[in-house]
Amino acid sequence: MIKSKYQFIDTPALIIDYNIMMKNIEFMQKKADEYGVKLRPHTKTHRMPELAKLQMEAGSGGITVAKVGEAEVMAENGLKDIFIANEIVGINKLERIRELNRKINIRTGVDNKFQIDQLEEVFKNEDKGIEVLIEIEVGENRSGIIKKEDLIDLVNHIKAKNKVILKGVFSHEGRTYNVENVDKCIEESIKSQQRTIECANIIKALGVDIDTISIGATPSLMHSKILPEITEIRPGTYILMDVGQGSAIDDFEKCAATVLATIISKPTEERVVLDTGAKALTAQSRTLGICATLGNGLVKNSDNIRLSRVYDEHGLINNRDFSKKINVGDKIEIIPNHICPVCNLYEKAYLVSGGNVLREVAILGRGKSQ
Template sequence: MMNDIQVDTPALLIDRKILKQNITSMQEYADRKGVNLRPHTKTHKMPKLAKMQMEAGAAGITVAKVGEAEVMAEAGIRDIFIANQIIGRSKVGRIRKLSESVSISFGVDSIYSVKEIDEVFEGADEKANVMIEIEVGEKRSGIIQPDDFTALLDEIKNSRNVSFKGVFSHDGHTYKAQTTDELKELYDDSSARTLHFAGLARNHGMECEVVSIGSTPPFVLGFDIPEGITEIRPGTYILMDGSQANVLGHNDTCAATILTTIISKPTDERVITDVGAKGITQQHRKVGLTATKGLGKVVGFDDVHVDSVFDEHAIIYDKNFSDEVEIGEKVEIIMNHICPVSNLYEKAYIVENGEVVDEAAVSARGKLQ
């Protein structure tokens, strides 16, 4: 299925109808389950899309970096959670500055961090609001041992300028589940572990205002949310991608694609397009429901994938595909992982019925600090 949208390629496209459906569907799910939705905007890094999520009913947004928080705050969003450990006095100082105009909280998992925050926030009008991250199986950051958790609670309690807001976790290891049943088991275990630590905090005299969990697969599959969870933080759901689409078994919710031009056909089966690693990345998932074939799916063609990429070239080997396309024609590719792809583009073109109807600046791209 060739595309005649008149924009230079490679370009990031967003289908407006699917975008709105995805936003509405997740908000309705959160509302039915009685929890707040705080979408992770690192997926798109676009204030325009974040505002759409807020207008649909989101309680606030999640970001990964202080720089992303600054961009979103400048755009007028007033409730932000940085789901990450922020280490470094200069970064903590920037959060202190943000706290003067927005409601902002951020993650901790060490006494070192709390001590640093306490020092930087000395004399501030408001205390720093922190959430303790709980490691639930992803083998990334977060508290693992209960003793370390209570020691961290004590450090916060004894500080002058740090306030405990709650706990959060990320069950990213659910992406590797081989079946939906296994995915649910991992999700249930992660939720239970998060709630267990919330209970430890309560027993320690420090009630959790927020108990936050998040990753896209359990929520697009409609899993129940255990009592005691107050907030969910999915990110990818708004645009989706090849790996998340594999969980559902279809591409119908994929709002984002890369528009790319056929620039060469060196052999009967080799087709070259103008998007390389700098526009699509080399990411793929190797195991589980989210496992991907190749480096991106070509829209409208059965089982045609990007086989490899150079910096500026995508390589596709498929004789039937080659027979159907000509140099100069454009095709769309569903990327394997949308979050890093968004970071590669200055703007996205919002399209409807084959025409560009709007644009969205990727204002938080490159905000890694």
């Protein structure tokens, strides 16, 4: 049935199917357990402490965030083991990490000397130093160490510090989003893992006793094996999934999060207008690879009906057959192309099951990007 069961909820609204979400949580925890690695889910996907706690209760060994603000919100709500998988630069931000370090177990990512020097300055009078992981570039062409000589130089720079403690390496195989098929996704994932492990071995050979070799990306971890030397995985989107991730596994039944939308106009026989545009769904899309998306969202329980365009406050569907099946005032659910920025657009999510609202969940990390 194309019409949503949740006609009584006002729109636009973020809806999370509890049962689907819990199956997703259980799936990734089971995989981590099978390979004997720690699962440290990236909570930037949902920014909800309540969902992070569900992941922890299922067996996760801590959480990952991208921003200091996210870490603060999670810590304030009882999450005590946090890794910031990002290069945090700026004395003000590092002083906030210092405050967190006094209360919880926190680590942060690094890839340059400037950052190391700032950390040493901020932590110089602390009894407890700050633990860091070096980011390794594995093909995404983003941040992270690329050259072996630069890695050695940075390790030696850290070894000369008193309060910056090197504990491992981490990487993000984001290039797996853009590969042409699942076999290539697995191949690239293995290459990324091998490079991360090689860099960890270089550090060990320099006499540093590290304990963490961490990888993370949902598409690869849905498909690939995990090499024995890896100690930790950091997928994020798997908990809710979206059109991109559903495309990667050719299954949209695992998509737990949808945006509830109202049909507000049918100006022509084929044009359907929704009250959900870029401010409710974002305008993000992917054009390449196994995570490619068509249009601006997928209508749940439809025969591959996609939004053709979004304006700020309007979404458009141009499909004559679809238009015949719904009326102005009906509410439908849209699976977003990319759920992570969508969660950040809402103050709350409705946790639902079988046509009933179980409870409302505050998105306490919304906007916490500083």
